[in-house]
Amino acid sequence: MALRHMTAGDSHGPGLLGILEGMPAGLELSEELLLPQLQRRQAGYGSGGRMKIEKDRARIMAGVYEGRSTGAPIGLLIENLDFANWQNHQPPLYTVPRPGHADLAGAVKYGLDQTRPISERASARETAMRVAIGAIARLLLEQAGICVYSRVVQIGGVRAEGRPAEELLDEAEISRINEACEQSEVRVADSASEAAMLAAIDNARESGDSLGGSVELFACNPPIGLGTHVAWDRRLDTKLAAALMSVPAVKSVEIGIGSDVSVRPGSAVHDQVDADNPSHGARLTNRAGGIEGGMTNGMPVWLRVHFKPIATLQKTLNSVDLHTGESRRARYQRSDVCIVPRGCSVLEAELAITMADALLDSFGQDRLDQLLQRLAAHRARSIREHSGHA
């Protein structure tokens, strides 16, 4: 693993801390360059009140000199503006764990008679720092010509229209779809699906319920050979699955057509090589999601990720009081209704961090200029040249 990162911080503490270690020297970096990604995480239909309070901005505390990374660990700090609102009053004791959250298992595991120390850390507030770290990874990837995109494909029972990802071979088309999604409050490209999704979220809100959904993620223009087949924990699919599953509320990750592989015949699963196409390793389809044998095959990497409906419901669920052992209804605390559109920015961050790690592993992590030279040389070689027949 070339790139390591760690976060610390509680939902209502003074702030979130992040350290990213392993970025090469020479990458242009500033607080302004990280801001757009943090703002994307805060937008999206179905968001709750917290996002109206926070105006996330990541301060760079270490690892950058005169606007460029030095190769040293990069330290980040995001203040929690909500902290000030909690300073003047004693928070209530929460003794009834909310089903679907870390509350119950965490209280038992750590021997607590209340759930707040658990929920403070388990809260997805922490994902703001992941997005900031992911924004740095994206800046590296952009230098390498690799861009990350996403679209929402389902919210509750509403499925978006659009070309299946396995047919999207061309980055220009993926980028166009992404651009249209960027204009949508639910991150879909077609307006009919958008209207149906907005209505579904409104219905869920009115009935005190919540909705999950599915997202497709893309990393376009990777060089062939990121990741490796030689060891289980260095496979790119291993790393992507772990990174994306680590996002709160994600319950399933599919690589390429994912679970469809179990029903289709082999000829409708595997991607034939197009030897006439001048593009490096071009395929006629991209059902594998750009990964074979744990390595990129040069096609866009794409994945489908499924979020559960969030667990804090106005329509409260049955639980137990940790003090009395008696049956109680879980409390409702200010919450989103549907986090799927906002969740895209967190998933994109995880995808970017994982791809950046694999890139650094393959092409070196001391200096950006050396990395880019090696990458350019690798990309310039034809498949025949790579196999030693030039």
Ligand SMILES: Cc1cc2nc3c(=O)[nH]c(=O)nc-3n(C[C@H](O)[C@H](O)[C@H](O)COP(=O)(O)O)c2cc1C
């Ligand atoms: C961006 C984002 C925002 C979230 N906001 C909420 C929320 O407002 N209310 C809620 O109950 N869960 C929310 N979640 C999900 C919970 O954090 C998550 O379900 C919970 O910590 C339990 O973890 P698990 O679902 O992975 O088992 C959010 C998740 C993400 C990615």
